[in-house]
Amino acid sequence: MKCEQAMEAILRLDNGAEPDATTQGHLSNCPRCRAEYSQLRRALDGLTKSLENASDVSAPDDLHRRKQVADRIMSAVRAEAERVAARQTDSGSQLRRQTAPASQNLAGGTGWIAYSTWISVGVLLLLGIIVLPYTEGFLFLRGVMERDLDAPLALTLGLVMSGYWALFIGTHIADLRRRLRRLHRAFSRA
Amino acid sequence: MQSQHESNTHDTDTESPAALELSDVVIVERVLAGEVELFRILVDRYQRPVYRLGFRFFRAVEDVEDYVQDVFLKAYLRLSQFCRRGRFYSWLMRIAYTHGIDRSGRKKSLVTTEYLDSPDPRQGTEETALRSLAREELRAAVADLPQPAGACVDLFFFFELTHKEVSRIVGIRVNTVKSHICRAKRRLRERLANTQAEAYYEV
Numbered sequence: 001m002k003c004e005q006a007m008e009a010i011l012r013l014d015n016g017a018e019p020d021a022t023t024q025g026h027l028s029n030c031p032r033c034r035a036e037y038s039q040l041r042r043a044l045d046g047l048t049k050s051l052e053n054a055s056d057v058s059a060p061d062d063l064h065r066r067k068q069v070a071d072r073i074m075s076a077v078r079a080e081a082e083r084v085a086a087r088q089t090d091s092g093s094q095l096r097r098q099t100a101p102a103s104q105n106l107a108g109g110t111g112w113i114a115y116s117t118w119i120s121v122g123v124l125l126l127l128g129i130i131v132l133p134y135t136e137g138f139l140f141l142r143g144v145m146e147r148d149l150d151a152p153l154a155l156t157l158g159l160v161m162s163g164y165w166a167l168f169i170g171t172h173i174a175d176l177r178r179r180l181r182r183l184h185r186a187f188s189r190a
Numbered sequence: 191m192q193s194q195h196e197s198n199t200h201d202t203d204t205e206s207p208a209a210l211e212l213s214d215v216v217i218v219e220r221v222l223a224g225e226v227e228l229f230r231i232l233v234d235r236y237q238r239p240v241y242r243l244g245f246r247f248f249r250a251v252e253d254v255e256d257y258v259q260d261v262f263l264k265a266y267l268r269l270s271q272f273c274r275r276g277r278f279y280s281w282l283m284r285i286a287y288t289h290g291i292d293r294s295g296r297k298k299s300l301v302t303t304e305y306l307d308s309p310d311p312r313q314g315t316e317e318t319a320l321r322s323l324a325r326e327e328l329r330a331a332v333a334d335l336p337q338p339a340g341a342c343v344d345l346f347f348f349f350e351l352t353h354k355e356v357s358r359i360v361g362i363r364v365n366t367v368k369s370h371i372c373r374a375k376r377r378l379r380e381r382l383a384n385t386q387a388e389a390y391y392e393v
């Protein structure tokens with residue numbers, strides 16, 4: 001092995017790694033490379049430690065401040081642990097509430113009417129609204145009233161739809177919030 | 191020795207010699223099992239490097255302290271995701287690095303000249319002379335390099351992370367990390383050779 005190769009191998013060494021056997025062999029035979037290697041090592045070993053020991057971050061009250069920060073971290077951690085514990089017992093009692101009366105546990109289990117039911121009724125309502133202006137009854141009504149009914153009709157049906165969705169969100173608020181939070185967490189993790 | 195049941199009462203237990211000798215992985219497992227107070231040992235063990243990294247992103251001590259608190263709280267919240275095969279330290283540093291970039295709005299750039307240097311207590315020895323030379327040269331290298339090369343050099347030399355760990359933290363390929371670090375080492379080697387020559391002529 002040539003000096004150049006040996007030095008290249010040494011420069012490519014990872015933190016905490018030792019030279020391989022071939023390089024070691026060269027080092028034991030070549031005083032020049034050996035001296036360079038030991039110099040490099042002495043320069044780099046403990047580089048981090050010297051930074052850690054020197055108060056490289058701030059004032060003399062460094063240690064005191066760090067203890068304070070650690071205290072702050074721990075009280076935040078404790079609060080979080082308590083929150084999680086509370087949520088667990090909370091969801092435990094929610095489960096009990098849900099399982100107690102059989103009627104509350106119909107389908108889906110998220111509320112007293114399943115999501116699928118809510119959504120299919122909503123879709124039917126919407127379909128009805130779209131189709132309504134073309135039904136015979138409506139055309140007849142328009143003929144009798146001799147007025148354009150489109151605007152008041154749209155207003156009424158819009159109100160019906162809004163009311164329907166408001167009712168849906170209102171009865172599912174807790175679950176929706178939970179789902180949103182989960183979604184948010186998934187995104188912030190990614 | 192204290193029994194495990196007493197571990198919920200804090201302070202005494204986290205500072206006992208037995209607790210201080212626990213490995214990171216054991217601590218993580220026990221914290222996850224409900225011994226929340228043991229998390230303090232991890233905070234004490236790794237607060238320093240997180241603190242130092244914080245100074246790469248923020249100038250004010252208060253900002254850095256907030257940052258340190260956020261990083262450890264984040265680590266606590268994600269503790270169950272810690273994969274036991276790697277070092278806890280490098281996992282924590284990944285959270286710290288990402289959080290620093292998110293929070294400071296700096297895109298993959300570290301301000302390395304920010305943190306203050308205090309004189310080494312054992313000044314005068316050849317060892318310390320070499321080390322401060324290395325520190326100076328590597329800091330200059332970090333400052334000169336574009337990102338993320340500078341961050342690689344910084345994390346490798348000043349935070350003792352391995353090639354693979356740096357690659358995971360910064361999010362670039364291991365071979366790229368290796369070549370950035372190799373270049374910095376070559377630069378340091380040249381500098382060391384030059385100063386040796388100077389010293390030789392002075393004699």
Ligand SMILES: [Zn+2]
Pocket residue numbers: 002003004006026030032033034
């Ligand atoms: Zn040689």
